[in-house]
Amino acid sequence: MPTVGVKRDLLFKALGRSYTDEEFDELCFEFGLELDEITSEKEIISREQGDTKASGASDVILYKIDVPANRYDLLCLEGLVRGLQVFKNKCNRYQCDLPVDPMFAALHSPQTEAVRPHAVAAVLRNITFTQERYDSFIELQEKLHQNICRKRSLVAIGTHDLDTISGPFTYTAKRPGDISFKPLNQTKEYTATQLMSLYKTDSHLRHYLHIIEDKPLYPVIYDSNGVVLSMPPIINGDHSKISLKTKNVFIECTATDQTKAKTVLDMMVTMFSEYCAQPFTVEEAEVVYPDGKTCIYPELAYRKEKLSGKFINQKVGINESTEKIAHLLTRMCLLSQATGAGDEIEVEIPPTRSDIIHACDIMEDAAIAYGFNNITRTTPRTYTVANQFPLNKLTELLRQDLAAAGFTEALNFALCSQEDIAEKLGKKISEMRAVHISNPKTAEFQVARTTLLPGLLKTIAANRKMPLPLKLFEISDVVLKDETKDVGARNSRRFCAVYYNKSPGFEVIHGLLDRTMQLLEVKPARGEGYHIQTADDSTFFPGRCADIFVRGKNVGRLGVLHPDVINRFELTMPCSALEMDIEPFL
């Protein structure tokens, strides 16, 4: 959930009244938002960097508001205010104006196709910035970049002072060495190649370099005089940068996802056209594709959906009139009316509500407007008979009795290092049927465990100060590669126990096996019962290891651990262990 920080006093001014913190919290809750924190810049800096750094910072009160992840229309003060005002029955409409002249020509050469194939644009004409509006404008771009734009990988926004450049503009892609311009807030020209190395150490921009870094051609936008507007998604040119004095803003969005590009552009212009000479009016831009096809942006599409009052009532679990439901939806920025054909409601979805893609989203807004707390709680009449998953049932029963047998339950991670399941146990990783993780952040998450033993030995190592003997067990899943499964791997439920003391205590572990078999109703006998039989295993001390056979099938192994294994797990005492599969006992 993104958090939006707005200045309280500005917010109240825009809303036309002030609220107590409690009242505003209540209003947010009713609108489906959450007032996360009441703070100030000073408080934030003081918390993060200490009081001395905070001394000069502003103590203007900030409201931090959590908004749903897909409500891009609530990411700035302007959007929040509009949403909350509509909720209080005020509404406005967005419209497009014809362009003054066709300015933006996107030459979609095969080169842009390979790196960043989509571009859309629009103009905010005769806008009036104040410091607050300007800050909000910059902040919204950043918020969109971090959210719907997926850190600029899907969409990148560029905003320019239209009066410093002249159309038509060209969107193309060039070799990094062939792009040269003065980037934003720099004093000299750099080639794209130089810029990429310059920004390697930039705390902000370095996160975006990977998007185009390994591409042969970088996207770039020129004006008709060859001035570079931007090199998306990295940086704008310094020439066309906007300021408080900018009157006409040219907005371009380049993207790998066209739907998202259109949404982002709609969001930018709907939020800030409020400050144009003709409020809520945007000037269109024409985009010409390589094949000659032209498109007009922004789309600012109003969509109409028809649904029934019954649908809303049934899904929410309320019983309201068609008119009341239409009224509820209108309060949520969804202009609605009963059509008169039965309980049919026509709902208009404005361009700001890209999150509404299905009638169920409309239903959710109706529920928010109705108030979740006003919905009567009911009990589903679903009659069902409960069943336990047999493997878990067996696990639950065995755990109880193993604790009763004097062993303490451990709980270890399913992920571990290759070393844990191989080298440390005297085995080779290539011989394990382990699944490997491709993107571990540390060596602790290289593989999924194929055995429970390393976890128990590490638990002992971390608890060496505890009085001896240490008797531990775990019943849990390991993961093994298995070609027969759709994902190529399966879990295997294991039981593992260790005994750690001044003497190896093989007889204790052996006794635990006997007890386990007794619990599982398997008698000690060859053939139909269980027996153990000497085995060779590099994890165990030679001659002190045996396979466990149940009804002729090898289900596991027990023995005294090899001194090398004991050493590698940083232990000092002899140790015996048992590990077996419990799925054969289902």
Added chain:
Amino acid sequence: MADTGVLETLLQRVEKVDDGVDSLAVATSLGVDHQVIVGAVKSLQALGDVISAELRSSKHWELTEEGTEIAEQGSHESRVFSCIPQEGLAQSELMKLPFGKIGFSKAMSSKWIRVDKAHEGGPRIFRTVESIDDQVREKLLLVQKGHSTQLEEKEKNELKKRKLLSEVTVKSYWITKGNSFSTTITKQETELTPEMIASGNWKEKKFKPYNFEAMGVAPDCGHLHPLMKVRTQFRQIFLEMGFTEMPTNNFIESSFWNFDSLFQPQQHPARDQHDTFFLSDPAHAHEFPQDYLERVKKVHSEGGYGSQGYKYDWKIEEAQKNILRTHTTAVSARMLYKLAQQKFTPVKYFSIDRVFRNETLDATHLAEFHQIEGVVADYGLTLGDLMGVLHQFFTKLGLKKWVEVGNSGVFRPEMLLPMGLPEDVSVIAWGLSLERPTMIKYGINNIRELVGHKVNLQMVYDSPICRNPPTHF
């Protein structure tokens, strides 16, 4: 049990006086160590209200080790004096004696001896008086006999300065008669024996009282892990509510079932390398229900079932990527798909199992945790039903406020309809982590002390049963 003789002697002493006796005085007069009398007092107290003993402390003077030596053998200066014969003694010889150095200077200042420095063969010491009066020894002997009051404070302090005397605090008992005072002692039995039961002579015996203040002997036993105890409790709650357990024993999942089938777009940040563990081996899943996969692809890229869709280029390659499942909802998706392949019957499902996130780790976040999930699928379920079932679930937990504990919602039609579930079937679901309520229940701040090998086994040993999971979050 102290010697019966001492006990009875003590009781006789107590009987003779009206206002009681001091244990220290008794020890002195009996000529036994004070500890013997203290032991006797404790033994008598254990017999019941025979005597009452009040602990008192008093200060008194005692000889140091050096003081004791002097009381026995005389002061250093007197020993120096007595070892000098008529014809004198070479100073070098005198200094070889253990008391020589200190004794010499003291004897000199008392003018008992003199030095002839010019004597032939080196300095020589001679007596100057015929006899001496060893007052230091006499004073010490007085103290030793318990008559320190006969000395002046100044004298005692001087001896203290010479480290011959020290002032010690002595604890003693003031012993008086108890309510059931008697001068005879009945021997008490410590424990009931099989012989006593057989012969019945336990009826005549007196038994030593138990000390109920002491702790018992810890039983030798195994222990269940606290997180698993809470898991058992949650499992029980679901079973009581008629929920059937889902088979969640598949940590490895394809992106298809973990994300795509849930209508999560392929560019969603949760599918990022920073949030999800991808596999290099086995890297890809094969075998998907082909016609279902086509419907999933269509609803993502074009919409349908009343949805606009996400309108992007859905790629099978993305769906094939194997991952460590990020939620158990992947299993719920498989279960609902399976359900849709039969004639629909309403179901209630639950699971509690591990899920994995490639997140930044801190005191409350691990790369793996347990997810608790509940799912109800039936015709015409409402948001009121979701809130109602959540209310019942959390009431069983003993919780009133549950809003922030986990997530809940209604599965989207874009997820359910491609599976083939009937259009009027709704599926409600909720989920929460098992670790968070467990940490609160057992008062654990660092998750590593609870889960994983760094667990504190003493905490496991000491953790109480989990009747109700936490009463507050």
